[in-house]
Amino acid sequence: MDGGASSDSRISPKGKEEESNRTVLAILVGPPGSGKSTFCEAVISASRRPWVRVCQDTIGNGKTGTKAQCLKGAVDALNEGKSVFIDRCNLEREQRADFLKFCGSRTDMHAIVLDLPAKVCISRCVNRTGHEGNVQGGRAAVIVNKMLQNKEAPNLNEGFSRITFCQNDSDVKEAIKMYSELGPADKLSPGEFGKKSKKESGQQSIMKFFKKSAREENSQKEKEGGSSSGNGAGNEFPTLAFPSISTADFQFDLDKASDIIVESAQDFLKRVDNVRLALVDLSDKSRIISLVREKVMKKGIDSNRFITFVGDITMLYSKGGLRCTAIANAANWRLKPGGGGVNAAIFKAAGEALDIATKERAETLNPGSSVAVPLPSTSPLYQREGVTHVIHVLGPNMNPQRPNYLQNDYTKGCKILRDAYSSLFESFASVACLERNKKPKLAELKDKTSGESKNKENREEVKSRNQNQTTTTTTTTSGESKNKENREEVKSRNWGSWALALYNTAMDPEKYKDGLLEIADDFIVLNDLYPKARKHVLVLSRLNGLDCLEDAKREHLPILKSMHSAGVKWVKKFLSEDPSPHFRLGYHSVxxxxxxxxxxxxQDFDSPSLKNKKHWNSFNTAFFRDSVDVIDEIEEHGSAKLSGEKLLEMELRCHRCKSAHPNIPKLKSHIAKCRASYPPHLLQNSRLLSATNNDLNIS
DNA sequence: GTTCTAGAAC
DNA sequence: GTTCTAGAAC
Structure with missing residues (x-):
């Protein structure tokens, strides 16, 4: 920081009489979660000067307050000779203007800008509301980000005599100290303090994060003796390739669309560093591409960070040498493959895996929103193109032949299209953040620069790397054919001594019978030693050689079925004691x-033994394979699908409402309260068992 | 699988 | 300073 906020500041009053009665009206500026209320409270409790906090959230006595009420509160306090904090977001100039009318001979106008990283504000919001209301998880992010999009930093020419900018907690602390020490007769020096040098951004931590990653990568490159920098720098950035949304089938006006693309992209790139956006179209005669190019040029957007690209979005790397972390899909609202255009092409190129992974994430999509789907490492798009995520996005429809036609209402249409892009870019930011967190795999590829003649060796490298991955992590997709070659290698597993406890029990149950709930001929039931929920038991096969799900084949169907019905029997027993919980029966992929x-x-997951991400994701991603599905798949294909351990690293999401949470404690406090209905996928095929489940009465 | 703990994140 | 994560050892 450039030391600003600290640079004090107090000027002792010149002429005591005239100056000592001056009041201060300080407008706090910051999104939800930036710490405005905390700021006010800290100053008020420590200050010798009489302060009044005018807060729009509380001024309405339970109802949401209005700006008018705030204005009146401020006038009253100032008339009583008190100083005032205006505790509302005040991010836009217009929002602040009315308060600045008080600027007069007796009142100093101050702005205190809490310009903390969006990430911090979001996580505080999540924490604060925790559960109900709309400001939680992903929504908090959407709301805060949206507000930040429109923010206008206060300027002295609005009428402020002093503006204090705070970019981090220590800036905030110093500002609190400064205002706390402001006695009734003191005055703070006028001017701007603590303003950031160049770009202003609420995304500091994300920016820092990307900068750091880029540095690390560069230094690694140097170690490898690779070329230093040059014009290809942009090639190292996580890149999102996206088609123009809504302008093909949905017939959105091209000129308007190109404005929105350029503005949304510029906005995003301003906030998030070291990422790149690529607008892709099949044809070099594409009108949208040329419009966008023109506007990008006019606006002077960095050509390393926003590019237009002519090519097939499903073959950007193999055919065009453009490496992309994520590609956007112009999806339909049902998130179904087929149809035509980009949607059909992407689903086709990504294989069945994308369809399955998509279904796990969402059933439908609203116009103006997006959903990021991680691609299984078995998908051809992942293997051949290095794409780790497909982000489905749905724009507005202006085509009368298609559902949800907007009847030429471009006010609505433009808003939805803007929402669509901003949602898409936000999804990409979190994807890029996630991918960066992992050890760079594809980034290891030493490609030189762009060049259309991307050499074959590189592609071979990708392939062999991925093959190696499949052998070590036993990731598979569709059925038996896939992993035949790998089987021998996978077969010899190294179990640590600690991993044999269940095996030993299964082989010699009598020895351990005190701790067992049930011993049958082919299985044993026991409480999990470290239960991850209030009720958590294991049905353990007694068959020697059946080590894990990967080993389960058609000949094991009888035992799988008998284990399943034993599980159901115990669920019934638990439900007869307490009918409230829901249950799932399933296996871990690995x-x-x-x-x-x-x-x-x-499904309460209320247990002190549930401590980390791996615990959570092992029961709440596709890593957990429902017993009913396992049996179906083995009956049909001879083996069950397995998911890779990559899923265990996924972000934390509530298993009911699917909201995202920054860490385990926050997730746990959320799930303790979340009563949203379960995702539709779980409500089918008896995957979820409860007291009201009819299937329980029959089997 | 857990425990322990360094150090990152807050 | 405290909370949280993630990697190593078992």
Missing amino acids: PSMRQLHLHVIS
């Missing part, structure tokens, strides 16, 4: 403990 075991687990 278990830590040897000997096939079926988890029977209540």
Whole structure:
């Protein structure tokens, strides 16, 4: 920081009489979660000067307050000779203007800008509301980000005599100290303090993060003896390739659309560093591409960070040498493959895996929103193109032949299209953040620069790397054919001694019988030693050699079925004691403990043993394979689908409402309260068992 | 699978 | 300073 906020500041009053009665009206400027109320409270409790906090959230006595009420509150306090904090977001100039009318001989106008990283504000919002209301998880992010999009930093020419900018907690602390020490007769020196040098941004931590990653990558490159920098620098950035949304089938006006693309992109790139956007179109005669190019040029957007690209969005790397972290899909609202255009092409190129992964994420999509779907490493798009995520996005429809036609209402249409792009870019930012967190895999590829003649060796490299991955992590997709070659290698597993506890129990149950709930001929039921929910038991196969789900084949169907019905029996027993919980029965794709075991687990996940991301994701991503599906798949294909351990690294999402949470404690406090209905996928095929579940009465 | 702990993030 | 994560050892 350039030391600003600290640079004090107090000027002792010149002529005591005239100056000592001066009041201060300080307008706090910052999004939800930036700490405005905390700021006010800290100053008020420590200050010798009489302050009044005028807060729009509380002024309405339970109802949402209005700006008018705030204005009146401020006038009253100032008339009583008190100084005032205006505690509302005040991010836009217009919002602040009315308060500045008080600027007069007796009142000094101050702005205090809490320009903290958006990420920090979002996580505080999540924490604060925790549960109900709309400001939680992903929504908090959307709301805060949206507000920040329109923010206008206060300027002295609005009528402020002093503006204090705070970019981090220590700036805030100093500002609090400064205002706290402001006695009734003191005056703070006028001017701007603590303003950031160049770009202003609420995304500091994300920017820092990307900068750091880029540095690391560069230094690694140097170590490898690679070329230093040059014009290709942009090639290192995580890149989002996206088609123009709504302008093909949905017939959105091209001129308007190109404005929105350029403005949204510029906005995004301003806030997030070291990422790149690429607008892609199939044809070099594309009108949208030329319009966008023109506007990008006019606006002077960095050509390393925003590019237009002519080519097939499903073959950007293999055919065009353009490496993209994520590609956007102009999806339909049902998120179904097919149809035509980009949607059909992407689903086709990504294979069945994308369809499955999409279904796990969402059933439908609203216009103006997006959903990021991680691509399984088996998808051709991942292997061949290095794409880790497909982000489905749905724009407005201006085509009368298609559903949800907007009847030429471009006010609505433009808004939805803007929302669509901003949602798309936000999704990409979190994807890029996630990918960066992992050890760079594809980034290891030493490609020189762009060049259309992307050499074959590189592609071979990608391929072999991914093959290696499949052998070590036992990731598979569709059925038996896939992993035949790998099987021998995978077969010899190294189980640590700690991983044999279940195996030993299964082989010699009598020895451990005190701790067991049930011993049958082919299975054992026992409480999980470290339950991850209030009810969590294991149905353990007794068959030697059946180590894990990967080993389960058609010949094991009888035992799988008998384990399943044992599980259901125990669920019934638990429900007869307490009918409230829901249960799932399933296997981990890659278990830590040897000997096939079926988890029977209540969906409260209320347990001190549930401590980390891996715990959560092992029960709440596709890593957890429902017993019913496993049986179906083995009956049909001879083996069950397995998911890779990559899923265990995914961001934390509520298993009911699917909101995202920054860490385990916050997730846990959320799920303790979330009563949203379960995702539709779980409500089918008896994947979720409860007291009201009819299937329980029959089987 | 857990525990322990360094150090990152807050 | 405290909270949280993630990697190593078992």
